[in-house]
Amino acid sequence: MNEAPKLNSFRAGPDEEGRFGIFGGRFVAETLMPLILDLQDEWNKAKSDPSFKADLEKLGAHYIGRPSPLYFAERLTAELGGAKIYFKREELNHTGSHKINNCIGQILLAKRMGKTRIIAETGAGQHGVASATVAARFGLPCVVYMGATDVERQAPNVFRMKLLGAEVKPVTAGHGTLKDAMNEALRDWVTNVDSTYYLIGTAAGPHPYPEMVRDFQSVIGQEAKEQILAAEGRLPDLVIAAVGGGSNAIGIFHPFLDDEGVKIVGVEAGGKGLDGDEHCASITAGSPGVLHGNRTYLLQDGDGQIKEGHSISAGLDYPGIGPEHAWLNDVGRVEYVPIMDHEALEAFQILTKLEGIIPALEPSHALAEVIKRAPKMGKDEIILMNLSGRGDKDIFTVGKILGMGQ
Amino acid sequence: MTARMEKRFADVAAEGRPVLVTYFMGGDPDFDTSLAIMKALPKAGADVIELGMPFSDPMADGPAIQLAGQRSLKAGQTLAKTLELARLFRGEDQHTPIVLMGYYNPIYIYGVDRFLTDALEAGIDGLIVVDLPPEMDDELCIPALKRDINFIRLATPTTDDRRLPKVLENTSGFVYYVSMTGITGSALPDPSLIAGAVQRIKSHTELPVCVGFGVKTAEHARAIGASADGVVVGTAIVNQIASSLTEEGRATDATVPGVEALVKGLSAGVRAARLAAAE
Ligand SMILES: Cc1ncc(COP(=O)(O)O)c(C=O)c1O
Numbered sequence: 001m002n003e004a005p006k007l008n009s010f011r012a013g014p015d016e017e018g019r020f021g022i023f024g025g026r027f028v029a030e031t032l033m034p035l036i037l038d039l040q041d042e043w044n045k046a047k048s049d050p051s052f053k054a055d056l057e058k059l060g061a062h063y064i065g066r067p068s069p070l071y072f073a074e075r076l077t078a079e080l081g082g083a084k085i086y087f088k089r090e091e092l093n094h095t096g097s098h099k100i101n102n103c104i105g106q107i108l109l110a111k112r113m114g115k116t117r118i119i120a121e122t123g124a125g126q127h128g129v130a131s132a133t134v135a136a137r138f139g140l141p142c143v144v145y146m147g148a149t150d151v152e153r154q155a156p157n158v159f160r161m162k163l164l165g166a167e168v169k170p171v172t173a174g175h176g177t178l179k180d181a182m183n184e185a186l187r188d189w190v191t192n193v194d195s196t197y198y199l200i201g202t203a204a205g206p207h208p209y210p211e212m213v214r215d216f217q218s219v220i221g222q223e224a225k226e227q228i229l230a231a232e233g234r235l236p237d238l239v240i241a242a243v244g245g246g247s248n249a250i251g252i253f254h255p256f257l258d259d260e261g262v263k264i265v266g267v268e269a270g271g272k273g274l275d276g277d278e279h280c281a282s283i284t285a286g287s288p289g290v291l292h293g294n295r296t297y298l299l300q301d302g303d304g305q306i307k308e309g310h311s312i313s314a315g316l317d318y319p320g321i322g323p324e325h326a327w328l329n330d331v332g333r334v335e336y337v338p339i340m341d342h343e344a345l346e347a348f349q350i351l352t353k354l355e356g357i358i359p360a361l362e363p364s365h366a367l368a369e370v371i372k373r374a375p376k377m378g379k380d381e382i383i384l385m386n387l388s389g390r391g392d393k394d395i396f397t398v399g400k401i402l403g404m405g406q
Numbered sequence: 407m408t409a410r411m412e413k414r415f416a417d418v419a420a421e422g423r424p425v426l427v428t429y430f431m432g433g434d435p436d437f438d439t440s441l442a443i444m445k446a447l448p449k450a451g452a453d454v455i456e457l458g459m460p461f462s463d464p465m466a467d468g469p470a471i472q473l474a475g476q477r478s479l480k481a482g483q484t485l486a487k488t489l490e491l492a493r494l495f496r497g498e499d500q501h502t503p504i505v506l507m508g509y510y511n512p513i514y515i516y517g518v519d520r521f522l523t524d525a526l527e528a529g530i531d532g533l534i535v536v537d538l539p540p541e542m543d544d545e546l547c548i549p550a551l552k553r554d555i556n557f558i559r560l561a562t563p564t565t566d567d568r569r570l571p572k573v574l575e576n577t578s579g580f581v582y583y584v585s586m587t588g589i590t591g592s593a594l595p596d597p598s599l600i601a602g603a604v605q606r607i608k609s610h611t612e613l614p615v616c617v618g619f620g621v622k623t624a625e626h627a628r629a630i631g632a633s634a635d636g637v638v639v640g641t642a643i644v645n646q647i648a649s650s651l652t653e654e655g656r657a658t659d660a661t662v663p664g665v666e667a668l669v670k671g672l673s674a675g676v677r678a679a680r681l682a683a684a685e
């Protein structure tokens with residue numbers, strides 16, 4: 001064909017059909033197809049609408065508290081004795097994680113589309129809380145689907161959602177974790193097509209969600225890039241983030257994808273180890289398949305049945321991963337590695353004691369990888385890590401494991 | 407094989423009545439019982455069989471079919487075994503069309519080419535794959551049509567006139583009209599609304615239109631059959647099976663006869679449909 005050659009870029013995806021290489025796409029029931037096409041139209045319009053951008057920026061600055069700080073972790077750096085470690089402090093955002101960046105963007109879209117009801121799925125409850133928060137802020141009723149197991153282990157967040165006026169529906173199907181919650185949210189959406197906006201919490205699902213969520217979260221990487229240039233006069237050598245569905249990771253990675261000198265690492269939940277079934281390392285230990293509207297790496301058996309994952313952190317407990325990560329892995333731009341439960345727990349405690357920051361268990365996985373790599377790097381090298389959320393929601397889980405009993 | 411489906415629809419139309427399409431989950435509650443159920447269906451009056459392929463994450467299904475899938479998987483069902491069910495059934499019955507219904511991932515993992523070869527060999531006539539809309543036709547629909555296997559698409563209340571041609575473009579065998587926006591097992595909407603929707607679809611296609619989701623009783627079958635070319639009954643059959651099982655989910659002497667009795671009733675319903683319409 002006569003198409004001009006595409007720029008040699010890792011940031012050009014997805015294509016018109018929502019594909020990143022073989023990954024992504026729109027694998028949904030016909031009932032939902034017109035809805036995601038409408039959403040795509042509205043998203044395309046919003047992207048080039050200055051008033052949409054202005055609303056996002058205003059709410060970002062005054063409601064979320066953006067830009068989030070870039071923090072040089074001096075004591076951790078000294079302790080590890082290698083590369084300089086910087087945290088992008090998404091845990092200081094309103095509601096305590098990066099999830100709110102996406103929620104503000106999507107609820108503005110829901111409003112533009114005239115939707116009157118919000119549904120969301122949640123694992124750790126951070127996305128549920130962020131959804132309940134923006135629903136309260138914009139005066140829309142909100143139903144959050146949450147696996148019954150997660151309702152138990154993330155009790156503080158369940159309480160917050162309820163206080164914010166959301167209805168939390170525990171899902172008992174399967175193992176009662178994030179994938180089951182997503183199934184149930186999709187069933188709700190298929191039933192309530194006219195009124196309801198499905199606010200997906202991660203960079204997965206059918207097109208246009210992976211692209212849209214990435215764009216809303218890319219503010220993390222854009223700010224971090226400016227901030228690190230201001231602080232150090234150069235780009236980092238290594239960017240690291242934890243990967244559940246992949247939204248905080250793609251948010252910080254995306255603006256750096258075309259910067260050749262920047263190595264990028266995504267950290268998956270290795271659970272109790274990759275030998276058995278008790279992990280959530282979709283890329284390192286899974287294979288390509290189709291679930292929840294997109295083709296991506298999945299934990300599955302030889303018959304294509306999806307397995308239940310396991311992670312100490314509810315937010316990483318998803319047997320899939322956003323399609324753009326699947327592609328970035330296959331083209332070799334990003335390296336994905338697993339971190340075990342116990343390594344994340346150790347990292348959690350190190351950060352708490354050395355820097356006075358209680359991280360969520362999700363970014364504790366990224367931190368564990370930082371702790372492995374920093375000592376092997378030179379003192380003039382720089383690591384940038386996405387500290388995607390605070391650990392308030394996890395203190396009871398961790399307390400129990402550490403025998404600090406209540 | 408597309409010819410078997412065409413012939414069955416033509417023969418039933420010649421009888422002046424709608425087609426009865428019956429769904430059950432392959433391998434529920436176990437392989438042998440589900441084979442017995444499958445064999446019993448045409449004898450009780452089913453014209454077309456929809457054979458469910460279990461999937462761990464059935465996003466478009468209600469609790470009844472979710473549980474049926476879980477029972478089936480727990481009993482060791484796989485896609486290969488579901489094809490084996492069809493093959494064993496074909497040994498006895500060469501006339502009743504079989505449509506496989508389920509989700510894409512198990513087929514994708516089995517391998518599309520290998521799947522189509524084995525499906526043809528097992529005597530499969532059509533496919534309904536819930537999570538493959540027309541936008542994804544290159545995945546399975548086009549390869550299936552090339553191999554002479556029908557690809558039956560769902561049209562729904564959200565499929566408006568603008569979108570309908572796209573949905574119908576590569577549809578073959580029949581069109582499956584989903585009576586409502588919702589999951590399987592929900593309540594049936596007003597039959598007069600459905601009749602209007604069926605007319606709308608028929609103005610765009612020569613294919614027969616079958617209506618499913620929410621059809622549970624002989625009376626439903628009669629009412630829907632008055633306007634549609636066929637009715638699809640799924641959850642009612644799955645519920646009938648579930649209600650016959652032991653607490654541990656095992657088959658009993660009542661399992662197969664229960665399905666037979668239900669389908670006989672439904673069959674009487676579709677046989678009365680046009681009589682009712684003529685009244
Ligand atoms: C703080 C935090 N980080 C990371 C994640 C993982 O999600 P994602 O991979 O979409 O960033 C979660 C999910 O709940 C979370 O709460």
